[in-house]
Amino acid sequence: MKRAVLLLTVLLLSCAGVCLAEEAPTRWALQEDGSIVWDDFSEGMIPHEDHIEASGEQVSVVLYYGVDEKGAFKLRRSIVWPMLRTIPNNTHASLTRSFDVDVPSLATANGMRLSNEKVKSIKLNGFLTVESAYEMKDVSLEATRRIFPSTTGPFVCERVSIKNVSDKSVELSVPDYRNVTLTDSNKGVNGVYTLVEKTAGVVSSLKVDPGTTVSFDFSIQGYGEGKKEKELDPDFNSEEALRGAFVDEVWTNLRLETPEPVLNAMFAFAKIRASESIFRTAGGLMHGPGGESYYAAIWANDQAEYVNPFFPFLGYANGNESAFNSYLHFARFMNDEHKPIPSSIIAEGTDIWNGAGDRGDAAMIAYGAARYALVRSDKEEARRLWPLIEWCLDYCKFKLNDRGVVSSDCDELERRFPAGDANLCTSTLYYDALVSAGYLGRDLCVDQAQLDGYARDAAALRKNIDAYFGATVRGFKTYQYFKGCEKLRSWICVPFIAGIDERSEGTVDALFTKLWTKDGLLTEEGSKTFWDRSTLYALRGVFAIGATEKALDHLRYYSQTRLLGEHVPYAIEAWPEGSQRHLSAESGLYCRVYVEGLFGIRPTGFTSFKTTPRLPKEWDRMALRKIRGFGRAFDLIVERTENGHIKTTVVCEDGLIESKTAPENSVFEFNW
Numbered sequence: 001m002k003r004a005v006l007l008l009t010v011l012l013l014s015c016a017g018v019c020l021a022e023e024a025p026t027r028w029a030l031q032e033d034g035s036i037v038w039d040d041f042s043e044g045m046i047p048h049e050d051h052i053e054a055s056g057e058q059v060s061v062v063l064y065y066g067v068d069e070k071g072a073f074k075l076r077r078s079i080v081w082p083m084l085r086t087i088p089n090n091t092h093a094s095l096t097r098s099f100d101v102d103v104p105s106l107a108t109a110n111g112m113r114l115s116n117e118k119v120k121s122i123k124l125n126g127f128l129t130v131e132s133a134y135e136m137k138d139v140s141l142e143a144t145r146r147i148f149p150s151t152t153g154p155f156v157c158e159r160v161s162i163k164n165v166s167d168k169s170v171e172l173s174v175p176d177y178r179n180v181t182l183t184d185s186n187k188g189v190n191g192v193y194t195l196v197e198k199t200a201g202v203v204s205s206l207k208v209d210p211g212t213t214v215s216f217d218f219s220i221q222g223y224g225e226g227k228k229e230k231e232l233d234p235d236f237n238s239e240e241a242l243r244g245a246f247v248d249e250v251w252t253n254l255r256l257e258t259p260e261p262v263l264n265a266m267f268a269f270a271k272i273r274a275s276e277s278i279f280r281t282a283g284g285l286m287h288g289p290g291g292e293s294y295y296a297a298i299w300a301n302d303q304a305e306y307v308n309p310f311f312p313f314l315g316y317a318n319g320n321e322s323a324f325n326s327y328l329h330f331a332r333f334m335n336d337e338h339k340p341i342p343s344s345i346i347a348e349g350t351d352i353w354n355g356a357g358d359r360g361d362a363a364m365i366a367y368g369a370a371r372y373a374l375v376r377s378d379k380e381e382a383r384r385l386w387p388l389i390e391w392c393l394d395y396c397k398f399k400l401n402d403r404g405v406v407s408s409d410c411d412e413l414e415r416r417f418p419a420g421d422a423n424l425c426t427s428t429l430y431y432d433a434l435v436s437a438g439y440l441g442r443d444l445c446v447d448q449a450q451l452d453g454y455a456r457d458a459a460a461l462r463k464n465i466d467a468y469f470g471a472t473v474r475g476f477k478t479y480q481y482f483k484g485c486e487k488l489r490s491w492i493c494v495p496f497i498a499g500i501d502e503r504s505e506g507t508v509d510a511l512f513t514k515l516w517t518k519d520g521l522l523t524e525e526g527s528k529t530f531w532d533r534s535t536l537y538a539l540r541g542v543f544a545i546g547a548t549e550k551a552l553d554h555l556r557y558y559s560q561t562r563l564l565g566e567h568v569p570y571a572i573e574a575w576p577e578g579s580q581r582h583l584s585a586e587s588g589l590y591c592r593v594y595v596e597g598l599f600g601i602r603p604t605g606f607t608s609f610k611t612t613p614r615l616p617k618e619w620d621r622m623a624l625r626k627i628r629g630f631g632r633a634f635d636l637i638v639e640r641t642e643n644g645h646i647k648t649t650v651v652c653e654d655g656l657i658e659s660k661t662a663p664e665n666s667v668f669e670f671n672w
Helices: 234-251 261-276 302-313 315-331 361-376 380-400 424-443 447-469 490-497 503-513 532-544 548-564 582-597
Strands: 037-039 048-055 062-067 072-085 094-099 118-124 129-136 141-149 153-165 169-175 178-182 195-200 206-208 213-223 256-257 278-283 284-287 344-346 351-353 471-474 477-480 600-604 607-611 621-629 633-641 646-650 657-660 668-671
Touching: 048 141, 048 261, 062 118, 062 129, 062 141, 062 447, 072 118, 072 213, 072 278, 094 213, 129 582, 141 234, 153 169, 153 234, 178 206, 234 261, 234 380, 234 633, 256 261, 261 302, 261 315, 261 582, 278 315, 284 302, 302 315, 302 361, 302 582, 302 621, 315 344, 315 361, 315 380, 361 380, 361 424, 361 600, 380 424, 424 447, 424 490, 447 471, 477 490, 477 503, 490 503, 490 532, 503 532, 503 548, 532 548, 532 582, 548 582, 657 668
Parallel strands: none
Antiparallel strands: 037 118, 048 062, 062 072, 072 094, 118 129, 129 141, 141 153, 153 213, 169 206, 178 195, 195 213, 256 621, 278 284, 344 351, 471 477, 600 607, 607 668, 621 633, 633 646, 646 657
């Protein structure tokens, strides 16, 4: 029987062709331990296929998995080695190969290869775990396979356990399987690469009594010809424990607590995907989008703007290191001639991609770097980042047109959709960066005259944004994304995240009545294209300007669809481009919907922040536990009092407790 729709989605909201009261797909079920499970393989539920990406420091794997019409498990592993560079050594030059060996079927029972598989359940929780039953002549077996990437090594692991559930003993054999592939030396930057598939813990012939389990392991690895590179024999117990420790760390820190389990769970899953896609390159740790295309490289939007400002809240060491490293890479390209900073630094930091010209990249970098530095609250790091922030702000000011908004060649969609000569997104990010630079410069003791100049520039820009982009479009008092744009665009939401709310009512109505679909926001009115990044910006921004109930209704629907629907469990890049890849930075944006939207945290210094919590009417309480920012580890707890006011409490691990109470939608300031 198909699973019932969660009560959370039974909402009477009608939007652009989708009613949020209709059934959102719920193929998967949320478990008490935070995992999600698919165990309904009845008629109408199979065949079904999906894909999920998982990554470690030297490898990434996209698992294309599913259950066929007979109930058997299907799996193809597309494995990427980001540091095994291919020729030409461009953005996409990571060695990538597919492997489809069915590992349990390597075994034999009473001389018969395992067959007639029926999947019993599939679980996701940072691992992919599959439980199956095999029925053959006089033999009944149950098999469990668990698949995951190494956290630090260049290999993917699969652990298989086979249990005899027959009433008689079974003779079980697992072959010493090994397959080696050598790549073409002319196609590798460093010559030949060796790919090895092999089993471990094999048994040649073993009598397995009823109720007894036999286990073995399988790995796929890749390595080059360097002196330090050689074939590895993975310690599977250690690798499984390290992957589990990583998942536990990111699930434990920055923990979301709301009355709605689906929201809490998707937040937890998003932290995995946002944090795992960090690669140890020759140019240092680099966070990469993934998707079988984007590795060992950084972008001004995905990394500098989207995910880097999130990591200090989480306190994930590799995340913070990769963020700081990315800004240092961009800082290499500061110049005195006002030439644009590259959109992307690729090939482990040895080259650049700038094929779309100036996308507003300086605004993206300044916005992200300033927010990162404030929350990170490391004064030495901030001092090293300040020249980059200054340069980016100066560049944006140099690019102001005669109407006082920032001109650029395109935007982050790189001409997929028109962006004019000046777009709303770039000017808004520049505005927010000016505000953040004021806070950051104060704590760095920057000359007050310079900071006053930033404040004047921000005030003027805010007026210019409204004067230049403000318009009535399709009957809504909102924004033209660029001058002359006659269609509604999803990025009209961007001013909200910078606290620009002059046109909030018309913009919210336009977003949710003309652009919203069952897949999130359309990129452009009348198109079929959607990108999760703009949907997530909109949800964060709509919370930030106080349209809490509308934001929550749509966040519920979005979260249930992405976590428990047909393609799970992460935010995706886009459709139709990329087949809804699980690019990593989008998961960081999902987390920021809560941190900076629902809880309204706005950094104002190394040890200070503002919070404008938007506690939904249906909730009495919400919390973010183990925030790692502003020089402390602390909980932020928001509660509704008996008289309807909002009580906001900070509880620090070092003993500091501070509570403040004020009417709903008030701004609370904390400083220690």
